[in-house]
Amino acid sequence: MKGISLRTIDNKIQAAEGSPSDKVETLLLEPFWKTEEIYDDNLIHSYEKHLVILCEFEEIAADTMANQMKEVNFFKLHSKQQEIDKRFETYVVQIFEKIKNLIHDRPKGMVLLQVVVPHHGEQQLLSGILGLLKSAQIENPKLVVQLIELEKDTQDISGKLKVNSHYPNDKRIRYVGNKRLVNDWKEVESHKLEIKPPWKDRGLYLITGGAGGLGLIFATEIARQVKDAKVVLTGRSPLSVPIQEKLQKLSKLGIQVAYEQVDITQKEEVKNLLQDVKQKYGSLNGIIHGAGVIHDNFILKKTKEEVKEVLAPKVTGLVNLDQASKNLPLDFFLLFSSGVGAFGNAGQADYAAANAFMDGYAKYRNDLVASKQRQGKTLSINWPLWEEGGMRVDVETEKVMYESMGMVPMRTSTGIEALYQSIPLVENQVMVFEGNLSEMKKYRDLGKIKRSVYLTKESTLEVDLDSLREKVIHQLKVQFGEIAKLNVTQIESDECLENYGIDSIMIT
Incomplete structure (x- = not known):
């Protein structure tokens, strides 16, 4: 047998369940903004190229800024499309193409890409572009990325761009008045609250992507927790024998379950779906949006058609669902996102952008709830890999995850409990991990490198x-x-x- 290599697998994951030192625990994180002052704006970080992309800042003269920053290439992006999901898709594709060209040129030095977006109203959803940017940097470490959120009347934009170029570890920056804020993560403070499921007896719930792993898991949980509930599962596939068998198993648990074939990226189909659901079953109590597709490939190999296909269910599908349900008295609107949206991932630049859009939409929709334009709490959950979810990994990959991040694939019971904990405690977005708590915290803190690391002057060393x-x-x-x-x-x-x-x- 030529070319074979043998190794012994040291399965630490199994040991985690029985060892007190490796006890499997849950870590819940939520995003927050912290003030980060500039303590020395005279420091300089050298870049081979510096690109700035201005999204929906029509009133800003790129020529004027180019004169103020002669070494920078400026680009303005603007779309006449009214729908925010269409504009978001347009900008992601345009930025994707620019990044693709950058990587293809194989720069020898560091390249800085700063994307500037507004952060009010529906324009705050453009922050989802950061998922694409972070993934691009993972694929090519010579690329340094920043998303900078500004108010419409912000002054001295060129000065802010220069300052932030000295802090490449700050990926998402927001200016409010004269304050410079940086996005970070913190642990969700646990409270001794009674964990109460959000489902109701005789409630009616819609789950998109319902024929997949997580959709079935939560449909089953609804059946176990409440009486006489109705669950409508949706998917793009026609009703097949395997899907029918799954529905029969759910029906035996005591709930009324139905499957509707619908393409949620089509506005009229979603509108008709909700009308039909109301006529057949009554008032809708909650929506779980779990639909999504992936086309894993590096940016250099990925096509813009693949990007659009990955964005559609999580971006356009979400907007369609929200618009069609805006007058319904919902209790909740749950968005099943992924940790990829928060951190990016190699080969999943489009998927990261799609999930980051969902994360931003939770905040946007909760703002609409506050102004009485919507009903029901919105929560975006950045799920990890599930032990029984639709996406599986082999034992060797589990071992790598555990040794490098302290993570294990999340058990169903953990995921359900995390959701129940998060709804009363978390405002808009929560990230869930399961594994060795101390190791997971170390992994989370890896990104918090001291800013001074980037600010030290160059030194020479004989090598x-x-x-x-x-x-x-x-x-x-x-x-x-x-x-x-x-x-x-x-x-x-x-x-x-x-x-x-x-x-x-x-x-x-």
């Missing part, structure tokens, strides 16, 4: 670069070989990684 390069490449081959199950001699340092059959999960 044998040829020897260093040879040793680093060999060590990378060893590590990559362990993950991809390849011998070091089979790995070429100048070969594209995707040619070795890796995917986004293996990269993680």
Whole structure:
């Protein structure tokens, strides 16, 4: 047997359940804004290229700013489309194409890309572009990205761009008045509250993407918690034998369940769906939006058609659902997002943008609730991999997740309890992890590198670069070989990684 390599798997994940030191716990995080003052704006960070993209700032003269920052390439994006989902899709595709060209040019030095968006009204949803930006930086570390949110009447924009170029670790920055705010994550403070499911006896609930893993999990949970409930599951696929079998299992649990084939990216189909549901079953109590598709591929290989297809169910589908239900007395509107939206992920730039849009929509819709234009709390949940969800990983990937991040695939009971805890405690968005609590906290803090690291002056050090390069490449081959199950001699340092059959999960 030629080319075979053998390794012993040390399954620490199994040990986690029985070892007190590796006790599996849950970590809930929510985003918040903190004030970050500029303590030295004379520091300079060098970039080979500096690009600034202004989204929906028609009144700003790019030519004037270009004269103020001669070394910067300015681009203005504006769409005449009225719908926010269509404009968001347009901007994501345009920025995706610019990033694709940047990566294709193979810059030798660092490249800074700053995207500037408004942060009021529906325009705050443009912040979802950050999911695309973070994924791009993961795929190409020479790319430094920032999303900067400004008020419409912000003064000295060029000065703010220059200042933030010195702080590349700050990815999402917002200016409110004279305050500079940076987005971060904090633990959800636990309170000794009675955990109460949001479902009601005889309630009616709509679950999009309902034939998938999470949709069925929560439909089952509704059946177990309340009496005489009705659940309508939707999907793009026609009613098949496997789907019928799943519906029959749910019916045996004591709920009335139906399946509706509908494309939620089509506004009229969604409008007709909600009208039909109301006529057949009565008033709708809650919506769970869990639909989504993926087309994993690196930015260089991905097409704009794939980007649009991935964005559609989570972006246009969400807007259609919200518009069609805006006059309904909902108790809740739950958005099933992903941690990819918060952190980005290699091979999933479009999926990250789609989920980040959902995260922003929770805040936007809750603002509409406050102004009595909607009813029912909106919560976006950044789920990790589920043990019994639609997306599965192998044992080796679980081992890598645990050793590098302290995470394990989340158990169904943990996910359900996390949702019940989050609804009364979290305002708009929550991220859920399960695993070794101390290790997960360490992983979360990895991104919080001291800002001074980026601000130190360049120093010189005598190094044998040829020897260093040879040793680093060999060590990378060893590590990559362990993950991809390849011998070091089979790995070429100048070969594209995707040619070795890796995917986004293996990269993680």
